[in-house]
Amino acid sequence: MSVLDTIRKYREAGYYKEFDYHWGMTVDLDRCTGCEACVVACQAENNLPIVGESSFAQRREIKWMRIERYWEGEYPNAKLNFIPMFCQQCDEAPCETACPVFATYHNQDGLNTQIYNRCIGTRTCAVYCPYEVRYFNWFTYTWDEPLERQLNPDVSVREKGVMEKCTFCIQRIRQAKDLAKDDDRRKVRDGEVTPACAQSCPTEALVFGDLNDPESRVSKMANDPRGYQVLEEQNTSPSVVYLQKVHGDEEAI
Amino acid sequence: MDITGTFQYEEDAISAAQGLHAAGIKNVSLMSPIPMHAAEKALGLGKSNVRKFTLIGAILGGLGGFSMCVATALVFIMPTGGRAIIALPPYLLITYETTILIGVLSTLVGFFLVAKLPAWKNRPYRVEANVNRFVVAVESPSSNEVKKAEQIIRGAGALGIEQTGGTL
Amino acid sequence: MLSVHNRPPKIQAIAKQEFREGVRVNVSVLEALKPLRKSALLGIIGIVGIVVGLKINAAYSTHLKPVQPIEFSHRIHAGENQIECLYCHSSADRSPSAGVPSVAKCVGCHERIATVRDSAEIAKLNAYWQAQEPIPWIKVHDVPDFVHFTHKRHVLAGLECQQCHGPVETMDRIERVADLTMPWCTDCHTLNQTDNGLDCYTCHK
Amino acid sequence: MVMKKLFDHGEPSYEQVNQDVIKSLIETGPKYWMLLATTVGITVVCFIVPWMYQIHMGVGVAGMNRNAVWGTYLSNFIFWIGLSHSGTLLSAVLHITQSDWRKSIYRSAEAMTLFSLMVAATFVMVHVGRLWFIHWSFPIPNPMGLWPNFRSPIMFDVMAITTYLTASSIFIYMGSVPDFAAVRDYSSGLRRRIYTVLSFGWRGTSKEWHTLGWAYTFFAVLVIPLAVSVHSIVSWDFALSTVPGLHQTIFAPYFVCGAIYSGTAGIVTVMYCLRRFLGFERYIGKIHVDYLGKLLIALSMIWTYINIMELFTGWYSGSSAEIEFLKFRLFGFYAPMYWEMILFCAFVPLLMLFKSVRLNWNRMLVISILINIGMLSERFIIVSTSLPRKLLPDSYGFYFPSPAEISITVGSFAMFATLFLIFIKVFPAVSIYEVKETLNPLRRAEKT
Structure with a gap:
């Protein structure tokens, strides 16, 4: 009976609601200036390789976070929109079903995990991902002499043939949970953990937190009427909510 | 002689x-x-008695394949993409393949046993x-x-x- | 015309000699395999030899029980003299790594213990002290780089050091008793119903 | 039933069948060895060497990038799997329906099945990023205690291809056992020993024939649904994704039909070579090329219909992503390749409606090769025009194969040729006993 109960518990897509956390993020597009500080912070935090000019030209860059640019309108009245795009940690992630070896699966915190050392590199997950936020290590990348000293010891360095992606800085979440346990707290307090991108955002466009907690800043932001999810029609139920940019006041300014 | x-x-x-x-x-x-x-x-x-081998092999293969899937899913419970832990459609596909695989192999064994081959003497x-x-x-x-x-x-x-x- | 066989038809000759005269053909498979008996025997002997050799190699290998730069005995220190583990491995309850004591810590005691001050191993220790160099201990319990293991959580959860490291207080030279494989970790996590213990990201990084 | 003439140049005698077939097996001229050396050389230089380089460096050696993470390797994989389907059709479906004309060509068709599957399985290994861990995707005991994810479409593939490879190798082997016995009787020395072992000491007693007949029928019955499932499963690798152009319910029949289509064309090519270079003119004649031609016309029409429907579904959906993708496929960089495929696979086969084309081996050879070129492009187009036009316009990309990929593609054909050249010297390329079954029976009533 207990086995059946366990199975039933995991049946629903949002099953982790009974667990402690459901990590999520909101992106306020009205605040995003496209400065790419988040991209650089992510690069530094997560041991992202420097692929080099020629690989970049071949579109083999590895950036767990990218700023997508969309132009609206024709030249004199053109408007530029930025959409920071990173792993949406979908509840019903298409990529997870693709992996033959369980290198990617959904964990109790609502995170879409990627276990690098289990990956065999079929790249199916990258094809299945509608957001194209999975990045493949085409070669084994190395760091030039002093640069390897800034590698983060809490994040593994990936070898060739491995898929990688945004983890919501899992190492920071792990550390925050560790400290909470030291204080004999069951849960991490809101604001105690911030991924590198949200931490570095100068306009605080990115807000990170626990969506299970209705009082958290991110939950309140996610309920904003401007909120929408990218490619909602794909039914992936992402954990990232984008807040629409408000147009219309430009002429007045 | x-x-x-x-x-x-x-x-x-x-x-x-x-x-x-x-x-x-x-x-x-x-x-x-x-x-x-x-x-x-x-x-x-x-x-020919070969048909019995085929039938038994196929049934065993089907059961074995399905229980292999279920057992694998239960050893480590890893939800993927919001799908059920014991998800029938994919597991039935695996069952289909193992049914045929074991069916073919047991037909081969049946062929050897019924035809008394290989001829050792x-x-x-x-x-x-x-x-x-x-x-x-x-x-x-x-x-x-x-x-x-x-x-x-x-x-x-x-x-x-x-x-x-x-x-x- | 390109033809892959342009030699005189050998088949006619075979047909005349062997088919026409109704030569008896041996259909026994064992009979046909007879010339292979010697090589098969050699092959079996070879495989058995390799397996036995590997076993012997594993039995005598120092991989799990390396010779350290100094013959430090946990039996004497932790067993006979009853020094607490945390006295030397002092960060085990505070940090992910248990920590190896500094040379200063070793010398701090050994300066004052008259009985052993002149032994050969202590002389080695003193040499490192004089040279102001750390002792290049060989790591015995080494988990792969992709594993996030923290001593702190395990010690604070009330695990005895011996549960993973074996009866250290009886070992003259430290030996790895656990195989440190994934089921070794996950079995314990399952048994103790740890929080998120079977989540991959608990251990993998 | 009105039987067409199976043999163009008169019926051979029983003895002659044995001699003709075994001659092709045991008489090997220097040209054969030169050909074999060439194909082995091309395989090593064009396939093994770039592959080893790729394993050493990483998959970056290939031309794939962030937007198109699948490329030629995968499209070649589908092509070779597809090529393997006709063998099963000829040997299993036509065995169940008891067609006599299949009997002289099915052995080589089965060999094609087996070898193209082997090449396809190699392409999976070429494709993955970390070949050295590929055993993690097999359900075998392992030190991690973690078995593969059976909910993954890739796992369906692993299971299906392993099963297909096992089943088709058993299938071809069992059908050859009586013929191995025939080769054993016609040879001496080492070869006789080898074939004694290969034929399991077959004597052709009634009990043996009876058991083989039953077992063979069961193999056929098991293999037919297997073959259909294999290419359906391969198509679901694509169809289960959300990529425009791949996410289509029609994909399973589309792939199965395309597979049989390209496989049948492949058989025509192989038959041509057997006739021309191994001297099987007597056994492979007008009836085969005629029936295969008709089959190809039917398949080409089904293929064309599904191909049109595929585009129609995308267009009718009205989804901007689908329409963008359709524009890229029909008018983008790879448009010439697309229209070439339509020309070769939809229009050129219609020439076979004329008897003068259908009954001419040279013309059929050209058409069959063109069809397979078209099918190779079809698979390439499916991968390389869909992936760079996914859902987010910012990630629109482009894919062009690198020299390593092109070289490995060329090498794969050489690998197939090598395997086939080895096959014709190990297996009797035409089934001796099944051809004899189509001859006049050795009965008193009909002789006298």
């Missing part, structure tokens, strides 16, 4: 084999270059049997059967009769 008789025509070979059976001689084999449905009927070979044989002649062979008959067997084979119209010694 074995006795082999060569025949030019199918009917003669079949009648020789039938005669030998009727005379109560055991270890008679009828060899032909192509499958002879007439001979199979005459010698009373109905439905030597058996009476003549190369003509694989070209354009029919060969009736009596494997190590008892001394009083030899004459009777030769008579029956010759009576059926054999081209030639040969006695070969030993089992080598």
Whole structure:
């Protein structure tokens, strides 16, 4: 009976609601200036390789976070929109079903995990991902002499043939949970953990937190009427909510 | 010692084999270059037991495949993409494949067991049997059967009769 | 015309000699395999030899029980003298790594213990002290780089050091007793119903 | 039933069948060895060497990038799997329906099945990023205690291809056992020993024939649904994704039909070579090329219909992503390749409606090769025009194969040729006993 109960518990897509956390993020597009500080912070935090000019030209860059640019309108009245795009940690992630070896699966915190050392590199997950936020290590990348000293010891360095992606800085979440346990707290307090991108955002466009907690800043932001999810029609139920940019006041300014 | 008789025509070979059976001689084999449905009927070979191997193998394969999937899912419970832990559609596909896989393998085993192959020991044989002649062979008959067997084979119209010694 | 066989038909000759005269053909598979008996025997002997050799190699290998730069005995220190584990491995309850004591810590005691001050091993220790160099201990319990293991959580959860490291207080030279494989970790996590213990990201990084 | 003439140049005698077939097996001229050396050389230089380089460096050696993470390797994989399907059709489906004309060509068709599957399985290994861990995707005991994810479409593939490879190798082997016995009887020395073992000491007793007949029928019955499932499963690798152009319910029949189509064309090519270089003119004649031609016309029409429907579904959906993708496929960089595929696979086969084309081996050879070129492009287009046009316009990309990929593609054909050249010297390329079954029976009533 207990086995059946366990199975039933995991049946629903949002099953982790009974667990402690459901990590999520909101992106306020009205605040995003496209400065790419988040991209650089992510690069530094997560041991992202420097692929080099020629690989970049071949579109083999590895950036767990990218700023997508969309132009609206024709030249004199053109408007530029930025959409920071990173792993949406979908509840019903298409990529997870693709992996033959369980290198990617959904964990109790609502995170879409990627276990690098289990990956065999079929790249199916990258094809299945509608957001194209999975990045493949085409070669084994190395760091030039002093640069390897800034590698983060809490994040593994990936070898060739491995898929990688945004983890919501899992190492920071792990550390925050560790400290909470030291204080004999069951849960991490809101604001105690911030991924590198949200931490570095100068306009605080990115807000990170626990969506299970209705009082958290991110939950309140996610309920904003401007909120929408990218490619909602794909039914992936992402954990990232984008807040629409408000147009219309430009002429007045 | 074995006795082999060569025949030019199918009917003669079949009648020789039938005669030998009727005379109560055991270890008679009828060899032909192509499958002879007439001979199979005459010698009373109905439905082959191979089918039982196929059926049992396929059932076991199906059950095994499905339980393999379920067991794997339960050892580490890893939800993926909001799908059920025991998700029937994908598991039935795996079941389908393992059904066929084990079915084929057990048919192979069944073939070997029913046809008594591979031939570890030597058996009476003549190369003509694989070209354009029919060969009736009596494997190590008892001394009083030899004459009777030769008579029956010759009576059926054999081209030639040969006695070969030993089992080598 | 390109033809892959332009030699005189060998088949006719074979047909005349062997087929026409009704030569008896051996159909026994064992018979046909006879010339292979010697090589098969050699092969079996070879495989058995390799397996036995690997076993012997594993039995005598120092991989799990390396020779350290100094013959430090946990039996004497932790067993006979009853020094607490945390006295030397002092960060085990505070940090992910248990920590190896500094040379200063070793010398701090050994300066004052008259009985052993002159032994050969202590002389080695003193040499490192004089040279102001750390002792290049060989790591015995080494988990792969992709594993996030923290001593702190395990010690604070009330695990005895011996549960993973074996009866250290009886070992003259440290030996790895656990195989440190994934089921070794996950079995314990399952048994103790740890929080998120079977989540991959608990251990993998 | 009105039987067409199976043999163009008169019926051979029983003895002659044995001699003709075994001659092709045991008489090997220097040209054969030169050909074999060439194909082995091309395989090593074009396939093995770039592959080893790729394993050493990483998959970056290939031309794939962030937007198109699948490329030529995968499209070649589908192509080779597809090529393997006709063998099963000829040997299993036509065995069940008891067609006599299949009997002289099915052995080589089965060999094609087996070898193209082997090449396809190699392409999976070429494709993955970390070949050295590929055993993690097999359900075998392992030190991690973690078995593969059976909910993944890739796992369906692993299971299906393993099963297909096992089943088709058993299938071809079992059908050859009586013929191995025939080769054993016609040879001496080492070769006789080898074939004694290969034929399991087959004597052709009624009991053996009876058991083989039953077992063979069961193999056929098991293999037919397997073959259909294999290419359906391969198509679901694509169809289960959300990529425009791949996410289509029609994909399973589309792939199965395309597979049989390209496989049948492949058989025509192989038959041509057998006739021309191994001297099987007597056994492979007008009836085969005629029936295969008709089959190809039917398949080409089904293929064309599904191909149109595929585009129609995308267009009718009105989804901007689908329409963008359709524009790229029909008018983008790879448009010439697309239209070439339509020309070769939809229009050129219609020429076979004329008897003068259908009964001419040279013309059929050209058409069959063109069809397979078209099918190779089809698979390439499916991968390389869909992936760069996914859902987010910012990630629109482009894919062009690198020299390593092109070289490995060329090498794969050489690998197939090598395997086939080895096959014709190990297996009797035409089934001896099944051809004899189509001859006049050795019965008194019909002789006298």
